[in-house]
Amino acid sequence: MGIKVLIIEDEEKILSLMEDFLQTEGYNIVTAKDGKTAVSRFEEHKPDIVILDWMLPQMNGLDVCRYFRQIGEPGIIMVTAKTEETDKIVGLEMGADDYLTKPFSLRELSARIRSLLRRMNRSDSGVQSNVLPGAI
Ligand code: CA
Numbered sequence: 715m716g717i718k719v720l721i722i723e724d725e726e727k728i729l730s731l732m733e734d735f736l737q738t739e740g741y742n743i744v745t746a747k748d749g750k751t752a753v754s755r756f757e758e759h760k761p762d763i764v765i766l767d768w769m770l771p772q773m774n775g776l777d778v779c780r781y782f783r784q785i786g787e788p789g790i791i792m793v794t795a796k797t798e799e800t801d802k803i804v805g806l807e808m809g810a811d812d813y814l815t816k817p818f819s820l821r822e823l824s825a826r827i828r829s830l831l832r833r834m835n836r837s838d839s840g841v842q843s844n845v846l847p848g849a850i
Contacts, residue, residue: 716740716741716742717740717741717742717762717763717831717836718741718742718743718744718759718760718761718762718763719736719741719742719743719744719761719762719763719764719765719827720743720744720745720746720752720755720756720759720761720763720764720765720788721733721736721743721744721745721746721765722745722746722747722749722752722764722765722766722767722770722775722778723745723747723765723767723793724747724748724767724769724770724771725767726747728816729745729747731820732765732820732823733745735820735823735824736823736824736827739824741763741827744759744761747771748770748771748772748773749770749771749772749773749774749775749777749778750772750773752766752770752773752778753773753778753781756782756785756786756788757785760786761788762788762789762831762834762836763788763789763790763791763827763830763831764782764788764789764790764791765791765793765823765827766778766779766790766791766792766793766810767793767794768792768793768794768795768801768805769794769795775792775794775805776804776805776808779792779805779808779809779810780808780809782809783808783809789811789812789827789830789831789833789834790809790810790811790812791810791811791812791813791814791823791826791827791830792805792810792812792813792814793813793814793815793816793818794813794814794815794816795815795816802815811830811833812826812829812830814826
């Protein structure tokens with residue numbers, strides 16, 4: 715068992731950085747590089763936490779987020795390169811629980827996940843804080 719995290723990101727380098735880092739922290743990782751794959755992975759794996767990139771091929775992050783909210787109750791952290799306040803507000807209104815703007819550090823990502831798990835009353839035992847954060 716353990717906490718399952720679905721990472722949805724079309725930029726391969728960023729995806730693998732996040733995947734490697736969160737794996738070392740003890741999470742079970744599932745990945746997707748586009749919206750449609752993300753939906754099928756979600757249905758198959760029922761992740762606890764979703765890290766969702768805003769700009770995706772096929773379905774954008776907002777549509778994916780809205781869909782996840784209809785079919786499950788994951789904690790959703792939206793990731794975007796956009797910095798406008800309005801985008802942040804739209805993301806939160808569409809059901810994201812938290813929001814990260816690129817560039818962000820892996821340590822910040824990790825802290826957001828733990829804080830979200832606490833709010834969801836999920837145990838994060840078995841998950842360790844990584845002492846070597848890298849930047850994305
Ligand atoms: Ca992207």
